[in-house]
Amino acid sequence: MSGLINVVPSIVAIVYTILDITKTALGGNEKFKRFIPLTACLLGIIIGIISFYFVPGVFETNNLFIAIVIGAASGLSATGANQAVKQLTKQETKTE
Secondary structure (H helix, E strand, C coil), rough: HHHHHHHHHHHHHHHHHHHHHHHHCCCCCHHHHHHHHHHHHHHHHHHHHHHHCCCCCCCCCCCHHHHHHHHHHHHHHHHHHHHHHHHHHCCHHHHH
């Protein structure tokens, strides 16, 4: 179980970084912003598959489907992390 504890935050950080760089490079394109959750999920799946095959034992399972699900959930967690950071750093506006 210790391998899983290390891999989920790693996938979240990688997906978050890739999405942030892509969003900045595209200048905050509204079409891209609509697909951020789907993109995060797909990136997580890709990273999960790569980790399963090239970093043996990281998921502590011999089932590729489990690695895909963990990757997808971790990728979607990056979207949640993005929203948490956005809400925590949002400036309060006073309305009078």
